[in-house]
Amino acid sequence: MSERGLLIVLSGPSGVGKGTVRKALFESEGSDYEYSISMTTRQMRKGEEDGVDYFFRSREEFEERIASGKMLEYAEYVGNYYGTPLDYVNKTLDEGKDVFLEIEVQGALKVREKMPDGVFIFLTPPDFSELKSRIVNRGTDEMSVINERMQVAREEVEMMSHYDYAVVNDEVSKAVERIQRIIASEHCRVPRVIDRYKKMLKEF
Numbered sequence: 364m365s366e367r368g369l370l371i372v373l374s375g376p377s378g379v380g381k382g383t384v385r386k387a388l389f390e391s392e393g394s395d396y397e398y399s400i401s402m403t404t405r406q407m408r409k410g411e412e413d414g415v416d417y418f419f420r421s422r423e424e425f426e427e428r429i430a431s432g433k434m435l436e437y438a439e440y441v442g443n444y445y446g447t448p449l450d451y452v453n454k455t456l457d458e459g460k461d462v463f464l465e466i467e468v469q470g471a472l473k474v475r476e477k478m479p480d481g482v483f484i485f486l487t488p489p490d491f492s493e494l495k496s497r498i499v500n501r502g503t504d505e506m507s508v509i510n511e512r513m514q515v516a517r518e519e520v521e522m523m524s525h526y527d528y529a530v531v532n533d534e535v536s537k538a539v540e541r542i543q544r545i546i547a548s549e550h551c552r553v554p555r556v557i558d559r560y561k562k563m564l565k566e567f
């Protein structure tokens with residue numbers, strides 16, 4: 364019998380590098396996590412694909428899913444909904460696989476309320492001027508949206524205290540290593556494994 368999978372939540376301000384670090388983590392050797400694809404009402408960007416980057420849905424459809432309890436969490440962020448479909452997360456954890464969520468801060472805190480056994484990692488920028496230049500350099504947002512994202516980032520950093528770990532994204536490869544070490548040690552936590560040993564003893 365294996366334990367239920369570990370829920371790993373990577374969060375942090377927009378532009379800090381969550382997507383970049385997540386992709387590098389998934390490509391790195393020995394990583395074995397299932398990525399939960401989020402649903403959103405925002406416009407698809409050039410190069411994105413439905414069902415790969417996000418499930419792109421209308422507001423109407425998204426609101427229907429909220430009403431019928433099909434979202435683990437959702438948040439409205441800069442005018443659009445973003446959320447995590449619940450069924451996929453539960454099913455995959457039940458299969459004993461680790462599930463990886465990359466979501467913004469409000470949503471992560473809602474997940475924490477519902478699934479406190481997860482590991483909650485806050486990705487931080489080395490400093491705030493670097494955060495702003497990352498958002499500007501990414502080139503996906505207009506200046507008004509960038510300023511809005513920076514304002515949200517200020518509020519989000521205050522929420523760091525609700526997380527288990529803070530990982531600085533100075534260099535992508537270093538951030539990936541830090542996250543891998545955290546996950547490895549979380550797998551060894553006694554509350555996660557003790558039931559398996561108790562069961563083994565009974566059957567011995």
Ligand SMILES: Nc1nc2c(ncn2[C@@H]2O[C@H](COP(=O)(O)OP(=O)(O)O)[C@@H](O)[C@H]2O)c(=O)[nH]1
Binds near residue numbers: 377466
């Ligand atoms: N709460 C929540 N946030 C999400 C989800 N998926 C993505 N996000 C976050 O929504 C924010 C905006 O996403 P997006 O427009 O793709 O911008 P980007 O991640 O900054 O490139 C980011 O901070 C994402 O991490 C989700 O399922 N739930």
Ligand SMILES: Nc1ncnc2c1ncn2[C@@H]1O[C@H](COP(=O)(O)OP(=O)(O)O)[C@@H](O)[C@H]1O
Binds near residue numbers: 379500534
């Ligand atoms: N460690 C890093 N050093 C320099 N630039 C980075 C680093 N991590 C990410 N970036 C860049 O910052 C921008 C925002 O990264 P992205 O992954 O889209 O952030 P998020 O998903 O948190 O919004 C991208 O242009 C990305 O290439």
